[in-house]
Amino acid sequence: MDQLLAMRVFCAIVEAQGFSAAAERLDSTHSSVSRQLKNLEAALGVQLLNRTTRRFSLTAAGQRYYEACIDILARVEAATQAMAHEHQRVAGTLRVSVPLAIGTLELDDWLPAFQTRYPDIRLDLSCSDEMVDLVADGFDLALRISQPLGDSSLVARTLVESDIVLVASPVYLARHGLPATPHALAQHELIAFSGSQTATEWVIEPARGEAVHLPLEGRLMTDAITAAYSATLAGVGIAAFTWNTVRPALARGHLVHVLPGCTLGKRFYYALYPHTRHVAPKVRAFVDYMSEHYRAR
CATH class of the missing domain: 3.40.190.10 (Periplasmic binding protein-like II)
Structure with missing residues (x-):
């Protein structure tokens, strides 16, 4: 059995939502596609799809195998293209x-x-x-x-995952002080970014202990991340950004990491x-x- 071919056929079945559609996509036949899947399941010793006369769905093993196949096939494709285009100008x-x-x-x-x-x-x-x-x-x-x-x-390729962290400008912290605990944030001006899932409250996760739910009741809410960032630099209050976004400003001292032992979850x-x-x-x-x-x- 051609393992890579079987993987491609399996992925085509899942993505096309059917054997006939997969066969058309692969320029093959329904029987050939069905046979490839049967041989693949036999070789793996697991059932990948739950099949009825009208529909099918992935089994738990099938879902895991599909995700692995996508990754493997993408790597194979990348390696092949890297060789094919090694001397081709990227333009x-x-x-x-x-x-x-x-x-x-x-x-x-x-x-x-x-x-x-x-x-x-x-x-x-x-x-x-x-x-x-x-x-x-x-x-x-x-x-x-x-x-x-x-x-x-x-195709969704994960580039990196990043913690969401709290930051403020040195000017703001000089006026209002540095909060020592998540609960102390209730006494500070908080900048809300309405374009995120954290628009109405922050769920602050300390390194140890239970998460703290903090309603956002500050005087500024904006739907533009750039406005929230500018307001933070201007000393308006404390705001939440991904670490990747604020890393340069933190390194230059334009912003200060608030409650470094806490995060507001992750973004990908x-x-x-x-x-x-x-x-x-x-x-x-x-x-x-x-x-x-x-x-x-």
């Missing part, structure tokens, strides 16, 4: 949708080195926290900061792009670069 216009945090607040931390490495890529950045339809809106890929993503018709940085047999070199280059950039931090 062209790359249209990318990025959230405001990456496209503005983090820009100086990643863009100069990217342009130095890939001088023949013309980067067309659309900076917005709104979700976009990659295909309909003409994007090559999108970067997103979110909680773990569910099922998607897109994703690169999203359509499923395709051949990922364009410019897309692969950008995704690989951003993954390298974040993991080095």
Whole structure:
């Protein structure tokens, strides 16, 4: 049995939601696709799909195997493309949708080195926290900061996970003092970012002990992460950002990490792009670069 072929067939069945649709996608036949799945299940010794006459669903083992297959096939594809395009120039216009945090607040931390490495890529950045339809809106890929993503018709590559931390400016802390406990935050001005799941309350997780639920009742709420960041630098109050966003400002002393033993959970940085047999070199280059950039931090 061709293991990689069987993996591709299995993934096609799952993604196409059926044997006939998978066969059409693979330019094969229903019987061939069914036989590949049967042989794969026999070789693994587990049932991957629950099948009835009208529908099917993944078993728990099938879900785990599908996720593993996606990762393995992506690596095989990446290795193949790396060899195929080893001497090919990476060039062209790359249209990318990025959230405001990456496209503005983090820009100086990643863009100069990217342009130095890939001088023949013309980067067309659309900076917005709104979700976009990659295909309909003409994007090559999108970067997103979110909680773990569910099922998607897109390839979702995790670039990095980042703690959400509390920060304030030295000016603000000089006036109001540094809170020593999560409960002490109730006596401070808190800046709420209404574009996140933490718009109405912060759930503060200390290294030890129970989480503290803190209602956000400060005098400033904004739906723009850039406005929240500027207000924090200006000394308006304490705000929550991913560590990746505020790391440079912390290093320069423009912001101070508040309650360093606590977090407000995590967010995941994703690169999203359509499923395709051949990922364009410019897309692969950008995704690989951003993954390298974040993991080095």
